[in-house]
Amino acid sequence: MSTESSSNNSTQPVRFFHRGRIVDVSGVHPTRSVLDWLREDAHCTGTKEGCNEGDCGACTVVIGELASDANAPGTVGGLQLQTVNACIQFLPTLHGKALFTVEDLKAQCAAAQPQDNRKHAVHTLHPVQQAMVDCHGSQCGFCTPGFVMSLWSAYEHHQAEGTQPTRQQLADELSGNLCRCTGYRPILDAGQRMFDLPAVRLDTKPVVAALTALQNDGLDYAAPLGARIDHFHAPRTIAQLAALREQKPRAQLLAGSTDVGLWVNKQFRDLGDIIYVGDVAEMKTIETRQNDEGGELYIGAGASLEAAFEALVQRVPSLTDVWLRFASPPIRHAGTMGGNVANGSPIGDSPPVLMSLDAEIELRRGDAVRRMPLPDFYIDYMKNQLQPGEFVQGLAVPLAAMRRQVRAYKISKRFDCDISALCAGFAIELEQGSDTVKAVRLAFGGMAATVKRAANAEAALVGKPWTQASVAAAKLALAQDFKPLSDMRASADYRLQVAQNLIQRLWLETRAEDALSLEETSVWSVMPHAAVKAAAEGA
Amino acid sequence: MNKPIDARLLQPAEAFADYLTNTAARIDPAAEALAHDLGARVGISRPHESAHLHVAGEATYIDDIPELTGTLHCALGLSPAANGRVTALSLDAIRAMPGVVTVLTADDIPGTNDCGSIVHDDPILLPVKDGGEIRYLGQPVFAVIAETREAARRAASRAKEAMTIEAQPPVLTPQDAHARGQYVVPPMHIVRSGGSANEGDEAAVRAAIAKAPHRHKSTLDVGGQEQFYLEGQISYAIPKEGGALHIHCSTQHPSEMQHLVAHALHLQSNEVHVECRRMGGGFGGKESQSALFACVAAIAARQLQRPVKLRLDRDDDFMITGRRHCFWYEYEVGYDDEGRILGAEITMVSRAGHSADLSGPVMTRALCHFDNAYWLPNVAMHGFSGKTNTQSNTAFRGFGGPQGAIAIENIMDSVARELKRDPLDVRRVNFYGKAENNVTPYRQTVTGNIVHELVADLEASSGYRARREEIAAFNQKSVVLKRGLALAPLKFGISFNVKHFNQAGALVHVYTDGSILVNHGGTEMGQGLNTKVAQVVAHELGVSFERVRVTATDTTKVANTSATAASTGADLNGKAAQDAARQIRERLAESAAERHGGKASEVRFANDKVEVNGRSLAFSTVVGEAYLDRKQLWSDGFYATPGLSWDKDKMQGRPFYYYAYGAAVSEVIVDTLTGEWKLLRADILHDAGKSLNPAVDIGQVEGAFIQGMGWLTTEELVWHPQSGMLTTHAPSTYKIPTANDCPPVFNVRLFEGQNFEDSIHRSKAVGEPPLLLPFSVFFAIRDAVSAAGGHRVDPPLKAPATSESILRAITAVQSA
Structure with a gap:
């Protein structure tokens, strides 16, 4: 936890879907990273820190958002699923989204089993994971959860489209994941093998329901100055953004935090007010x-x-x-x-x-x-x-x-x-x-x-x-x-x-x-x- | 001895072959399944013993251990200058920062302020009161202990403001250090003349060069390499009763951590307990250099009597720790019309950094690998470990071996070009003989030499000759792009060059339910050591893999262990574990024979069954009976490699138990406008003896190939020439290979054979040797560059062959 974090009752919790339920996080510093929250607060240590700058992929997680068009190409059961680097994502940006980590995969296998087999299925690996084992895709294992999540994202997308990736597509998908041990060939092999194992798909319905409920639950961050938490402003429309920008010309605009995240992680910069543009749909x-x-x-x-x-x-x-x-x-x-x-x-x-x-x-x-x-x-x-x-x-x-x-x-x-x-x-x-x-x-x-x-x-x-x-x-x-x-x-x-x-x-x-x-x-x-x-x- | 070449392998593999093809080309699952059914547990491609945990995110690395209440965090304040003195340190402002508990300096070290592994020249924290000598930019000066890791890092980042510094210009390059005559260890020389085991006359070597029909003289630059273990350095120290400490440390050398922490704290070794379940990669970087962090965490935990964790940020890891030594070479050789090397003299200068660390042994191994696979009748080698104001360079997979061997390979390549012969032909005439011309410059006789048949096999399976012609035709027509091809062989000596390191211990426990727990002195860093050792134990006791569990390396279990290094992990610890398991098996056999009749020597253990006097009993039954009969069901095991000797003054002896061999053919395409390049195809044939686990060994071969390719191509280390700051200190600026750098055609096989020495199940060590395979990539690039200049002149290509280095060489050969 940041030493500067403070709890302000006037602000609202960050709410997102994680491991089967909506979690509320209050009093968190606006620049606390998703990775630090996972490892230090949620005690989910499957996601690793390799570089703390978004360059190695050991912290790869998947973010799910309600798709604006549920049938659009690239959506998975009404969700848009995308890999990001947890080390440079600020926790408040998760609001209204779903966070999937390596810990979720075995649980999907359990959920896919009939009720009486579930206890056994707790030990069953997801096809992505099993393929990695079968193909000898891990050596030291430290980068592995990140690879698994990149592969899982590819797995869900291709399953949704009814396609299978080429090795070249897999290599491109994995270009943000560094492995120092294997030389990658077995990991690419695993990326092919995972489609040959009995399929296990993410059940998106409860996720979509939870996110829809979140969206409709009356937590309104749309007010022009509505800080989600201290110093973290998340307008919903361009007009709100424009007004806020005029009122807070010195505030730090934040989109993907792929650069700003490094200012925090590596240079310890205090960002002051942050205006997050990621919730402004028109801007996309x-x-x-x-x-x-x-x-x-x-x-x-x-x-x-x-x-x-x-x-x-x-x-x-x-x-x-x-x-x-x-x-x-x-x-x-x-x-x-x-x-x-x-x-x-x-x-x-x-x-x-x-x-x-x-x-x-x-x-x-x-x-x-x-x-x-x-x-x-x-x-x-x-x-x-x-x-x-x-x-x-x-x-x-x-x-x-x-x-x-x-x-x-x-x-x-x-x-x-x-x-x-x-x-x-x-x-x-x-x-x-x-x-x-x-x-x-x-x-x-x-x-x-x-x-x-x-x-x-x-x-x-x-x-x-x-x-x-x-x-x-x-x-x-x-x-x-x-x-x-x-x-x-x-x-x-x-x-x-x-x-x-x-x-x-x-x-x-x-x-x-x-x-x-x-x-x-x-x-x-x-x-x-x-x-x-x-x-x-x-x- | 050789497996007949599979006709399928003679065909160029399909680009981006699918996983089934890849698997079938590498291992033989049917044969392994048959062997397994017959009771074998070695020679089986069992997945990594932790694979199911790795993929689930459930494998525990040190930072994943649930923190004890009261745990504090540490970050280091680093020197912002590379040379000079810290004249004053004022830490009050840092102490006052939020969350800071205390700030420790060299004055807080109760024992010796040193973490040098061999030479004691490596301060843990910069001793301000004792001269304040700054050795490199990034040197730890103080340690901030705070309530959170972020608070510690934030405070430590203010280091520059806390120091008063008198800065001096840094010495950064090996050449500069050599010119000043400043070395971290004394220079080393190996001289052999007249092909004799007895003579070592430098004048005779020079005379041999002088009177040779041709001579070649040149220099070569080969850069260093960052280990880039994905898990950074980390230690977590927990105070125990009576002043003792328990330290979880990501290290390849728990015993050395134990000793150094004991020295720093004035403790006895029995008061320091070091444990390591696994590392997220080591590659040599956690052999000696985990010590500083173990010591600092221990000092803080001891002083504060609270658990203290020190986990480095990646940038700090780059700035503090050393890596593979860069080398600069100057050489002259004399050779005949066929390219036979008649005489060679070489000076090698490494960048050792500010302290000795392992630079001495690294240079020894470099000198002992200059010969690679070649008979050098007259040779004089001079090794200098240059002292520079940079991080102290250390072990990295190959440990100087690759740096030694690449020099002779560069020479072979140049000699071939000057003679307009195929480089493979020149290499081949120089190969060590089997019965003659087989004594190394350091006087060890090369036995079990398989380089001739291995290279012939690969030459055929890779279609080397036909592709050579095809590439020449392509280059004739192609304006912008040029292709290049090269075959590089390797011979690598296995054992620590220091005799007494070649020992290991193990403990095996058999519990009454028939489950087995194994502990040994080696460490698991991803290489599959625990997997192999578990296989050896399962094989010895005739049980299923599921019965055997390997636990964390722990100084309270096996004492006085050697580093898991020099590729010796499975050789040493496998033998020690086998020894322990065999003792238990013999006791079980005795007990079974006593109860059921028959001879103990005829009791058979296989597939969880014990055959005794015509009866088949469950393994667990026999174990249970033995317990009731009061048999000792646990045992220690020990192994010391036989036959080794090394005279370090004369640099002669038999430092290696045996040699591992291998060869690779690589084909690249190079853009003559930009220097960009791509590896199109690689064919590898590697000797792992009789493999304990073919899939694990293939993993080592492929991983080393890609890793070594990174060393020789994209991985460039740059120090700022004035400030001495390492400017490539994170993955954003230091570029290791990615999935797209894996070649589209990648044919990898293990050579069918066995170790002629009595190694563990006749296998051979496989960690380091394959790091020499990607020489083929470097020389294929050199070939393509040479083609850009019509093969008229020798390309002045340095390593790493970045696009810039390649374009510079192209420009040189085109304008020559």
């Missing part, structure tokens, strides 16, 4: 909107990275790799694209992609809404155009921009779940029937204090023929655009050399004649990601 909107310029894809700032990238990749399949390589599934489930953009880190991977697509950022203060091209939003290192009381409401990507040839190249030490040394978002459009460059976008992360477009390199290409000579000129110009830093991820020289080479790759892949296929330019093309395949088949 992702839709195509018509306008005079031929329409746009609108992504609410509260949409998860997973949902936002999925929407982009549906329209631009060449973004598949950068989607799957953006952190890990648990992080993408919790984190938002709006948060990634608003955070403004020079090594965030959304901004280069969005800039290559001419995205605009939508800001709101009170009722006033304004938009600007994303490059204009960033002023300097971690400085942006947000005024006091203003917040990022959404992102808008013109549909026309998505019809260009778009590429996103992420360079990092590891394929999965790594922070970019640099990340490039490129788009190019040639004049109809010629090789003249009509439009080009060369946006880079990791090359400067902010994500930005390479103005000189773009200028060197626009109106020029799309040839090796022009590429050479653009590569030279790029050295004027960026003076990157050296750090633990890469040296300045490497960053610049690769940034230049990526323009070369763009040309090789999009030149009018003899354009090279993905198989000829990407070492990752051997990985049969479903979406890449779809893109290849569509092309």
